[in-house]
Amino acid sequence: MRTNVSLTRFLYVDHGGVVRGKAAATSRLAERVESGIGHTRAMMAMSMMDELAPVDGMGPVGEVRIKPDTSTWVTLPYAPRAAAMLADQVNPDGSPWDGCARTFLKQAVAELAAEGFELQASFEPEFTLGRHEGASFTPIDESLCYSATGFHLAHDYTIDLVGALIRQGLEVEHYYPELGHGQQEVPIRHATALRAADNHVLLRETVRAVAIGQGLWASFAPKPVPGQAGNGAHLHASLWASGANVFAYPAGAYGLSDLGYRFLAGVLAHLPGLVALTCGTVNSYRRLTPSSWSGAFACYGPDNREAALRICSPIGPGGSVNLELKPVDSTGNPYLALGAFIHAGLDGIRRSLPAGEPLLADPATLSAAERARLSVARLPASLPAALDALEADSCLMSALGPLRSAAYLAVKRSEAEHFRNNDTEYECRHHWLKF
Ligand code: GLU
Ligand code: MG
16 A cells, blocks of 8 residues: 555445545554444434434444455545545444445345346436535536537536546546536446446545535535536446346347346336435435436336436447436435345346336326326335335345345435425535535
8 A cells, every 4th residue: 555645534325325434544554454443333324414313223332344445445636645445334343234335235246146147337427516605506607518618617627537537447438518507427437336336436526526626516416406407327237247248139129138128127116116225315306307317207218318217229339238227316325226226127137027118208298198008107206205115115125134224214214304394495505515
């Protein structure tokens, strides 16, 4: 490990979706890598408002250790003399803790591997670049979607951001100024599921830190500014076996294999509960609305950008087929979101669920009767409704396990209750401040 580093951050993501951690001083680093750094189990009962939800097993008594995965070590280009590692939370004896989100994803990956598959995934992050003055957040520009003016106005920031991402080993695919005022998008190359979730955490950290370094503020809040485009983090995924993409089948409808359709059907079947994890905050549901490119209806279609699941057409010769889940944003815990996505798809594979017909229209333009005939349902319109759907989903609940599921529901219901008693401005402000 580098000698010019004074502090190494051990980072995890809590049930509120907040990236938190503790940092080890270099003189103690080797020891701390072995033992982890202790903290109270109650941290996984903490909401995005730093309020503790009542959760059995996550009270003031008992300790877990933030134990870093040394393969994730990176020096932080935006924080001189600091480094970071993504961490699990383990019991004091070093065994996995059943409240740890990263462990949940690792276990889902192992279940998938037992069936002979590996998931490649990538989040497609959008965020709003602006200025934070007192209680207000103002986007840096009013540029148009993909406009050259947008490139000019955000250039100094973007170049620093992309450089910082590359120096941490993240492979930047694209950059563009998106539809909303000050909105930016920087997709990262796909990777194995755990790495994709780790990458998303590193990206979230980098986007905000580089903005702070330039006197700006960047927010992943799903709807930081009402009336403007929302910030999504669409999830792109494909299954692989023996080095080949097993979603790809050129002779299949839209190039997707039977296995791909079964996986897709599993995700669709569990989507009402799954969105409680992929769209994890009260503010998420201000974004997840019809005709806003966020996939507010449970349906799928080839290159249909209003369907919750899009079968992406291959780009270029030999381009690979993947599924894109749109009801996802960066306020969810990426480890829980991706782990639950894997469980949903696996359930579809195991039970050979039928995908039904693809939808070739914006579902919002169909009549309610037509949607009912096609079994196209509106996804939950609020966080409490999504949490009820999650609680009713025995497959996702048993995958999460009793401690994790109870903690997640309690934390998220406490957030819903907190914001229920406040207005839109308060909600948006706390989401652009925290995310
Ligand atoms: N901003 C849209 C969302 O909230 C996505 C736009 C797009 O990239 O298609 O999901
Ligand atoms: Mg976009």
